[in-house]
Amino acid sequence: MLEKTYDSAAVEPRIAQKWDEEDAFRAGAGAKPGAETFCIVIPPPNVTGSLHMGHALNNTLQDIMVRFERMRGKDVLWQPGMDHAGIATQMVVERKLMEQQLHRREMGREAFIDKVWEWKAESGGLIFNQLKRLGASCDWSRERFTMDEGLSEAVLEVFVSLYKEGLIYKDKRLVNWDPKLLTAISDMEVEQIEMAGSLWHLRYPLEPGVTYEHPIAFDAEGKATEWETRDYLVVATTRPETMLGDTGVAVHPDDERYTAIVGKHVILPLIGRRIPIVADEYPDPTAGTGAVKMTPAHDFNDFDVGRRRHLRMVNILTVDGHLTLAGNEDFLEGLPATDELETIVSALDNVERFAARKAIVAMFEERGLLDRIEPHKHTVPHGDRGGVPIEPRLTEQWWVDNKTLAKPALQSVREGRTRFVPKNWEKTYFEWLENIEPWCISRQLWWGHQIPAWYGPDGQVFVEKTEEEALHAAIQHYLAHEGPMKAYVEDLLENFRPGEILTRDEDVLDTWFSSALWPFSTLGWPDKTAELARYYPTNVLVTGFDIIPFWVVRMMQMGLHFMKDNKGNPVEPFHTIYIHALVRDKNGAKMSKSKGNVIDPLDLIDEYGADALRFTLAIMAAQGRDVKLDPARIAGYRNFGTKLWNATRFAGMNGVNGAPDFIPETVSLTVNRWILTELSRTIRDVTGAIESYRFNEAAGSLYRFVWNQFCDWYLELLKPVFSGADEAAKAESQACVAHVLDETYKLLHPFMPFMTEELWAHTAGDAKARDGLLCHAEWPVSSYADDLAAEETNWLIELVTGIRSVRAEMNVPPAAIAPLVVVGASDLTRERLERHAAAIRRLARVDAIDMSSVAPKGSAQIVVGEATICLPLGSLIDLAAEKMRVEKALAKTDQARERILGKLSNEKFVANARPDIVEAERERLAELDGQKASLIVALARVSEAG
Structure with missing residues (x-):
């Protein structure tokens, strides 16, 4: 006999241990001979991470599909793994070392990396245990890590191949630079924070002898009516500290105010640099003054304008965000050697950027060049981990030619070989790929895949998989070319010092580079493994919309470039990309620590159980709609599990004890034929909904069937049968209940795996076929249909439900017995009323059922089919x-x-x-x-x- 109440805290660890002991989720477990494959690669969580609600939703939806396909007999692999999370992990370890007064630069690279691996072995991977608590049925024996030996080999293969194809290269471009962490960071690691700031309007003098007419008054239609002659331009900026790096002023070519001075020059205040006025489409004539200062080395838009208009790139900031002026050849080039310049350089050199801002504004004011200051609320990009404003900074980095790699990825989705669900996310994908920029893949960190590039004494780069191969390539290169480098290398070789020929690039690769290879690197590529041949391409990717540009796009690019079929055609890494929405709080607000509305899924599992959390997330996961998570909803769906538990106990107390030889087609009772028909309909609906990624509809169908049809109606209608004298009817019903429960456990298993596995084990009875685990049981098939029985029982339910609703709406006391008068009943309805009279009296709390041609006065009426059902209430209520x-x-x-x-x-x-x-x-x-x-x-x- 089942325990009176379900104890998730006791059951879930025991079931998890059972799955683990039986290696229930290994690839291929439970598969039929010759089965087709079904493979999902888990979006690898960071090694520093812990389970949050996004993970809970993402992995619940994956697990539903994985358990579903495993039960359908497919050869299933759910590939788990973790990302080494370069910046995040390095920060964690550096903080721990600082507690011991240790700094990585003092330790050296190798010693520091050893410490990171130590931390990873001791503390990394906490999230895997948390995913197991959620019920994730990954093949945990195949756990991969983006820094393990096999994946590192894949990274080397891809980098070297792309470099030799010309698709990876070095270039000097702007990057998001974190002045605190001292590294380039990706767009995803940049957080836009709205701040109250200022807009400084600065006067830039025109070169001597140049003036223009500037409008100062306008009529009602906006036409200029008065002008003044000006010998300066006014530019507006939120970052005065960058003005020392200005190399131009841009105006729109259609802006008539400035047409006469395009091609002329202004004299950059404070330092006297002569810089051009250029025409470009970028400035907005309606914003500010329409004239925009151009700092190509410190602003992404200015960088693009600078390249189009051939402006100089002058970097005036150090890696840690201080001005660098003295000794900065780029800055000093072409500047007049004046006392004022020397004073400015002396006052501002090595000054922190925000202190420099105040000093420069003061200098403009002293010189009468500060036109005005306006309060200005704007977004300021911050590094999400360093927590300080990032700097667009001109540096030499490694880049991937995204435009070339984007073409096959665009074509794949356009031609339908890979599809998005919901389809509207294709737009985001297309927009990103159609406007894609080069991808900066180098990071100034120590933890990560070190770039396989070595530099010769003259700066020549050699990219190979190993230092030995690079050294061999360098020696061949230098010895093949006459000159001082040949003699230098020959001398090193003669004196047995070949190690001095090359110096390795210190940078590591962006974490997303190794993640981009995830669908095939985890299966053993570049080796031709059996797993790669069997499970690639994978089937479906489940992920959030926020990483479409950073992960989805890059997996498509890399998969199509490196994976080919037997005919040499590119192969997509997956055929479907399911994009789930955000999990928000109950009011629809995005969860954040600052708002104090973050919900910890582990707390919810502790309180309600993993099944209740999973079912809640699934039933709320409508395509394209954010999940508004209210813990009260989870409590409600825990009650749903309790309902099934209690129904199973009720069945057991009424002699239900398994039905190994049950044949649905042999049942005779209408109520049993009805529930078997409704079960078959539910099987059809749930199967179709999961196949089409409508998880909420699948969960909703199960909820209605279990709670309403099975528990509220079927078991209630069977009570007289269980307590009656008809042993044949009782035996048939006991077997039917056992069968329906078994099929229900199967249907619910992908959503509520722990409770259903427990119920499956407890209700086996004498069934020999139940020796195995529920997670390997065969998925139900929709094959039974008795529409007449279903129609009759659903008529009875509609009738009783209608009467109950009227009683509730009219505030009739629950104990009151009401008369029932039926008007306009057909012969079929009369037969049904007679056949089900006992059930109607018991369930609807009515006494006599009379037929009439007119409705009695003082009666409430409902229509069921062709008949009008009347409840005379005058004697029951006021x-x-x-x-x-x-x-x-x-x-x-x-x-x-x-x-x-x-x-x-x-x-x-x-x-x-x-x-x-x-x-x-x-x-x-x-x-x-x-x-x-x-x-x-x-x-x-x-x-x-x-």
Whole structure:
């Protein structure tokens, strides 16, 4: 006998241990002979990470598909693994070392890397144990890590191949530079933070002898009516500290104010550099003054304009965000040697960037060149880990030719070989690839895949998989060319010092580089392994929309470039990309630590169990709609599990003990034929919904079947059978209940694996076929149909439900027994009423069932099929008092609605209130709308009855 209550805290660890002991999730476990494969690669969590709600949703949806396909007999591999998370991991280890007063630069690279590996062995991978608590059925024996030996070999193969194809190269371009971590970072590691700042309007003098007419007054139509002669331009900037690196001023070619001075020059204040005025489409003539200072070495837009208009690139910032002026040849080139320049350089050299901002603004003010200052709220990019504003910085880095690699990736989705679900995410994918920029893949870190590039004494680069290969290539290169380098290398070789020929590049690769290879590197590539041949390409990728550009795009690019079929055609890494939405708080606000609304999935598992959390996430995961997670909903779906548990206990107490030889087609009772038909319909609906990634619909179908049809109606209708004297009917029903429970456990298993595995083991009875685990049981097939039985029982349910609703709406006391009068019944309805009279009396709490040609006065009425069902209520309730009660409730509801409508029609409230508060008001309004509709129906009923 089952325990009275389900204890998730006790059951879940025991079931997890059982799965582990039986190696239940290894690749191919439970597969039929010759089965087709189904493979998913887990989006690798960071080695520093811990389970958050995004992980919980992502892995729940993957696990539903994986368990579903495993039960369908496919050869399933769910490939787990972790990302080495370059910056995050290096920061964690550096902080721990600082507690011991140790610094990585003092330790040296090798010793520091050893410490990182030590940390990884002791503390990394916590998230795997957390995923196991969630029930993730990965093949844990195949765990991979982006820095393990096999994946590192794949990284070397890809880097060297792309370099030799000309698709990886070195170039000097702008990057997101973190002045705290001293490295380039990716766009994904940049957080846009809105800040209150200033917009400084600065005057740049025109070169001597140059003036122009600037409009100062306008008519009602915006046409200039007055002008003044100016010998300066006004530029507006939020970053005055970069003005020392200006190499031009840009205006729009159609801006008539400046047409006469395009091609002329301004004299850069403070330092006297002569810089050109150029025409370019980038400046917005309607924004500010329409004239924009160009700092190509410190602004991404300016960099693009600078390249188009051939402006100089002058870097004036150090790696840690200080001005670098003295000794900076790029900065000093072409500047007049004046006392003022020497004073400026002396005052600002090596000054921190924000201190330099204040000093430069003061200098402009002293010279009468500060036109005005405006308060200005704007977004400032910050490094998400360093926490300080990033600097666009001109540095020499390694880059990938994204445009070339993008073409096959675009074509694959356009031609339908890979599809997005929901389809609307294709737009994001296309926009990114159609406008893609080169990818900066080098990072100034120590933890990561060190770039396989070595430099000769003259800076010549040699890219090979090993230092030995690079040295061989260098010796061949230098000895083949006459000159001083040949003699130098010959001398080193003669004196047995070949190690002095090359110096290795210190940078490591962007973490996303190794992640881009994940679908095939985890299967053993570049070796031709059996796993690679069997499981590649994978089937579906499940991920969030935020990493479409950073991971999805790059996996498509790399997979199509390196993976080919037997005919040499490119092979996509997956045929479907399922993009799930965000998990937000109950009011629709994005979760963040600063808001204090972060929900820890492990806390929810502790309180409600993993099954309840999983089922909640699944039933709320409608395509394209964010999940608004309210712990109260999880409590509700825990009750759903309790409902099934209690139903199983009830079945056991009524003699249900397995049915190994049950044949659905042999049942005779209408109620049993009905539940088997509804079960078959549910199997069809759930299977179709999972296949089409409509997880919420699959979960919803299961909820309706288990709670409403099986528990509320089927078991209730069987109570007289179980307590009756008809042993044949009882035996048939016991077997049918056992069968339906077994099939229900199977259907629910992908969603609620722990409880269903426990119930499967406890309800085996004498069934020999139940020796195995539920996770390997065969998925149900939709094969039974008795539409007549289903129609009749559903008619009975509709009738009883309608009567119950009327009783509730009319406030009839639960114990009161009401008469029932049926008007206009057909012969079929009369037969059904007679056949099910006992059930109707018991379930609807009515006594006599009479037929009539007219509805009695003082009765509430409902229509079921062709018949009108009448409940004479005059003797049961005070109709006048009930009408008054409903009218008061309706008035109160209307008042509450008007109050909320007033708020939502107030533009200031909607604009200024927090989005989650506005959304909560909208949800409350929808709730009141539903209440009002119900009260209107109740008022109509009581009015008709009166």
